[in-house]
Amino acid sequence: MLLNILIMLGTFFLMEGVAWFTHKYVMHGFMWSWHESHHRHHKGTWEKNDLFAVVFSVLAAASIMVGDNVAGWGFLFWVGLGISLYGIFYAIFHDVIVHRRVKIRFIARNPYLKRIIRAHYIHHAVHTKGGAEAFGFLYAPKKYEATPKPEAALSDKR
16 A cells, blocks of 8 residues: 555656646647647637646556456556645645635645746746746746745734
């Protein structure tokens, strides 16, 4: 069981690399026709970019089904769970916390959350296929930490 949990957690962490690569070279590459909808203002809840979630969901579900039903391929069950776990975290962070596709009251106070949110906003400052930066979803380098404004630092000490 420990090995299975390690496979699931390893897949979860590996998915950030897969997501970064996919975002930079696929979404901002040959599949820009889908992803462009995410960099443009639009009416409505759904966007063409949501098809990427469908693709990853199908891969996760297929992995789970094959791993559960085909002898010798049981590890794929745990791989599929890892992909699914990453998808849940992605949906909560990206769709709920950053883009507010679900209306909740949330103020990021954690420095890590502030950094990844800021990196994502920097990514969205570019509305074209090229020239964007910060392609990660659940990780952003420290260079994206916001430096507090002097007046904000003083107001925190009240």
